[in-house]
Amino acid sequence: MTAMTDTNVIERRSLHLELVERIRPLIVERQLEPGDKVPERDLCERFGVSRTPMREALKVLAAEGLVRLEPNRGAWVTVVTVEEVEEVFPILGALEALSGELACANITDAELSHVRRLHDQMMDSYRDRNLAEYFKTNQKIHRAILLAAKNHSLTNACQVLSARMQRARYAANLSEERWADAVKEHEQIIQSLEARDGKRLSQVLARHMKNKQDSVLKWLRKATAAQETTLV
Amino acid sequence: MTAMTDTNVIERRSLHLELVERIRPLIVERQLEPGDKVPERDLCERFGVSRTPMREALKVLAAEGLVRLEPNRGAWVTVVTVEEVEEVFPILGALEALSGELACANITDAELSHVRRLHDQMMDSYRDRNLAEYFKTNQKIHRAILLAAKNHSLTNACQVLSARMQRARYAANLSEERWADAVKEHEQIIQSLEARDGKRLSQVLARHMKNKQDSVLKWLRKATAAQETTLV
DNA sequence: ATATTACATTTTGAATTCATAATTAAGTCA
DNA sequence: TGACTTAATTATGAATTCAAAATGTAATAT
Missing domain, CATH: 1.10.10.10 (Winged helix-like DNA-binding domain superfamily/Winged helix DNA-binding domain)
Structure with missing residues (x-):
């Protein structure tokens, strides 16, 4: 052929x-x-x-x-199911918590200022209510923290699991309220990171992930219900 | 063919x-x-x-x-390197900690008594200083806890990472002292589990994993050194 | 003897082929 | 018409084939 x-x-x-x-x-x-x-x-x-x-x-x-x-x-x-989301997000929470610890211990000044730039950029996108850009930069931030943790196996594990979850397009589901909360959480993330406070960062990241999970679940349940209605 | x-x-x-x-x-x-x-x-x-x-x-x-x-x-x-061990064990620690939390929340009475049986069995192997049996049962216990956590994705992630680490045969390296400590840790594991104390179990499991890491690293460094001597 | 090149052999990567299973379409009968 | 069978078509799983790359070997030159 x-x-x-x-x-x-x-x-x-x-x-x-x-x-x-x-x-x-x-x-x-x-x-x-x-x-x-x-x-x-x-x-x-x-x-x-x-x-x-x-x-x-x-x-x-x-x-x-x-x-x-x-x-x-x-x-x-594969389809993203409620069960899968309830399984995978807690794992991602644990892994991101670890990545926060490690990042605080290992991040270089250059990496830190890079994350800060990304953060500010994301805040611009939030002010503009540019959801697509916000999400893109959001991903970059999480990835930058992961890289700063300097644990290749961890980076890999997170990416594999994230890929599975990303298919549930949580971007589509961001309520104005949840968005504002997420932004607040990101303020805490950058603060903890700049303070190199590993314990705090890991807590914040875990909480952030939990909230993401709830947001995704809300969308997923709605989407599933809508689909069932259509099918019937 | x-x-x-x-x-x-x-x-x-x-x-x-x-x-x-x-x-x-x-x-x-x-x-x-x-x-x-x-x-x-x-x-x-x-x-x-x-x-x-x-x-x-x-x-x-x-x-x-x-x-x-x-x-x-x-x-x-693939070869198990010091770097890889230092990367993967912390991940396994975080995941086992999570599995401990979840297991305490979700374990059934039947599963619990199964783990108890395995634990007692392992203690017999310890008394007999039957390392092979000890290790086999040890694996079964960790796996039983994982299954009790009822998170398939977590089970899978742990198994993939464990497989990579298992090739560093930490069984071979168990000093009498480390063995005794590991046994003590397992007493705490079964206690926490029977008390369904998720917080404590996750701490114990994380510590247990950290000690395992140290034990593996000690062996790996010795093995690597020996190999270099041979090669020169 | 030790490199160095040329040639033969083996291994690898990927396309192709082929048997079998699954799906679809056509025909049969109530 | 609509359920049921059977035949044609297509898709899948895995063996085979084939070209290219890597490896090994022998011959040559230094």
Whole structure:
């Protein structure tokens, strides 16, 4: 088989890894929707590869929990369930708490001022009520703290779990009230970090995550109910 | 290619998953030693499968951190490094702490008495100084607590990280003193659990993990030093 | 003897092929 | 019409094939 458009066709490295890294964002950003069948053939054509590396990639994505493989029936984008949210957010809470501890212990001045810049930038987005930008910067902040913690395994674990949760687009669900609270929490985050107060930062991050969980659950329950209404 | 002995040849399900589950213990229990090249051809023959599902399995094991893939050079069993131990044990500490909280909240009476039985059994092994049995039961206890926590994602995360660490055979390294301490810690674990004191159990488990880390690091540093001596 | 190059062999990555399972479509009968 | 069977089509799982890369070996030159 050959690639048609030739744009999109990928150069070389390890095809399956390249595919994992291309398909993962398709799932996280809901270009492939939860519950959808993964269109193996389409994706192969789109990226100009054969089924072998594609299927390897799907196995890795399944291990990450983004895809579910049904024997002899193919691959499906996993759905974010209430149960899963209730499972994963507490884990993320514990891990972010740890990352806060470690970040306070290990962050460099350069990294700290970088986080501060991101924080200020995010506050600008909040003032402008630019939700998309706010969320993008928000993610960057959490990632910057994670990197400052200097624990690669922790970064990895958080990212895998976050990816699963991100598919529940909590951005869409931010009430004005929750948004204001989240901003307040972020003020505490940057304060604790600049004070290098690990204990406090870990508490704040854990609480922040708990609130995020509640926010996501609220949206998810609403979305699920709406869907059931539609289906009936 | 065909299977030779016909024993070992596996029935059916999803070949790659079956292989993951067969090869993982080979790595964890060091039948395949850290640093060794994964003998792809041998394993294919041994399990009577072609390279396709084997290579899919290796990609999953690589995602779990048990194998490292070098482009065009094949797969290698990952080595447990000091850095990795210092990264992963704190994560496991945080996750086990969480599992303690959750277990105290969610454990059933039946599960609790099962853990108690395991605990008593382990104490017998300690009295007999039967290290192998002690360790096996020890694992079962931690797993039982994890299951009692009733958080599948947490169970999974812990198991992936534990598998990576288990290859550093901390069993081999248990000093009489450390062993006695570990036993004391386990007394506290079962006490806290029976009291359903989540806060205390999570603290005890975190401390227990920290001590395990120290014990592993001591062995690992000795092992690494010995190896360097041999190599020179 | 020790490098260095050229060649042969093996291993790897990925496309292709092929058998089987699942799905869809068409036909049959009440 | 609508349930039930059966045949055609498609998708999937896994073996096989094939080109490219890496490794090993032998021959040559220094």
